[in-house]
Amino acid sequence: MAALEAQITEWRDYVGRARGVRPPDVEEMEGHLREQVDALSTAGLADDEAFLVAVKRMGAVDALSREFAREHSGRLWKQLVLTPDADAERAPGGLRSALVLAVLAGLAVHLPRLLGGGLGEEELAAVYLRNATLLVLPFLALWFALRRGLDRRQLLVVAAPFVLAAVLVNAYPWDRATSTGDSVAVTELLAAAHLPVVLWFAVATASMGGTWRSHERRMDVVRFTGEWVIYYTLLALGGGVLLGLTALVLEPVAPGAVEPVFEWVLPSGAAAAVVVAAWLVEAKQDVVENMAPVLTAVFTPLFAVVLAASAVTYAVVAVRGEFHREVLGVFDALLVVVLGLVLYSTSARDPGRQVGLLDRLQLVAVASALVLDAVVLAAMVARVGDVGWSPNRVAALGLNLVLLVNLAGAAWLSVRFLAGRTPFHRLERWQTTYLPVYGLWAAAVVVVLPLLFAFA
């Protein structure tokens, strides 16, 4: 009997170490194993024979582990490359390719400056405004393409948005004369602001292995994006400190060298960090994995409080006062942040967990943001009636609508989820289904909006 116990303990430890298998899973399967052993013993088998048969029936642990990993990709999504035949653990580091591509990205950002010698300062600034992300993100997409081993057709799908965007934003005849005093057309500015979103979807396509079909992979993109932002922020902070210190050290001995350092090193560093942050997300996953739930847990209640207070204030003020003109942009930013929080906590949540305080607080935050936005939107629509459409208003209103629909859907599903009427899975599915809408809207602003307003 003692021998059997020892064998079962050994089996349990072995299974417990497998990828994607958690302690409750082990407990569940151990119960299964024991009942099987009991049944076989009753049928006349000796303990060790019964154990062997039961383990055999349970199945090979590596196959089991793979199956668990596939079902619970959130538990170890760092093994993003769970290809159907993936006996291989995740693809080897990718550090070397990341470093090479990071250096290339760092060099590429200086191309317009080096090649466009004849351009004036303002023109050069406009070139950078339109092309900054086009110079950097292709390297990130390429890194993913290498890591995921995309075939030729998938490569084309990933490359197409970059090529199209590069051609369009540089070929459109931006009409700077009509703009008031600026050297940049309004629609040009809007296109430049929305272009990164479009290109990020191209990068996401590469990271998902060239297809948008799988909702699980889409959720992985959300996780990747959230963690990439965290890592990039950390890198930016560190880089900022480094550059600041460098400037202070150089100032006394070579004051003339400070400006070139900022001019050349800063853009290169910022571009290279884009790729390096992606590598960090994939390679050092578990570090952020511990941090992300903590961050959401800290900020969700804070946002809930601030938003609820603002919603009440605005609802009161709106009755009396009039809103400032640019306020819709601020609220777009607010909704983006709230949506980011919702998306990220959705992706970080263990679908099996019971409803908790955090889920309720998140609903408060979302509902408050909705109320706030509805108030502002009502005021804004009234204004547009007064003064007509402008590119800015169309872009701001459209974005607002896109976000509003998503958050309203999320709030509705949260209510049903909190009431126990729907599984958490439906919330995830809503977000992953909605994901392409952001890309499409951003693409519309880049491609269609300038045409509608004659490149003004």
Place this chain on the structure above:
Amino acid sequence: MHIDKDLVAASATPLVLAILSEGESYGYALAKRVRELSDGELEWSDGMLYPLLHRVERMGWVTTTWRTPDEGRRRKYYALTDAGRATLADQQRQWAAVTRALGGVWERVAAPQPTPGLA
């Protein structure tokens, strides 16, 4: 008889849902019931049942509770939800359509075939 792996995988979810529609159950009992129902011809490694059960839980087709029976160890019980019942009904329709189509074609396959080339 060896049943193709893909076929086993495809039938696993409807089979589990159907068994659960008879009443709540737990892993070992489910595996045993599958073996009984198929006269041992559906060969599963029992462990594979658990990722499958977790998936149907995530889809909201079953709910789970850990309970300790009067004698014995703590077990995780799975019970079908309304959504699970709806899915089961849907899967039943799909499988009925498949078996109907196959049934139609089997009859013809079983009939003597003209030798190719002479027809």
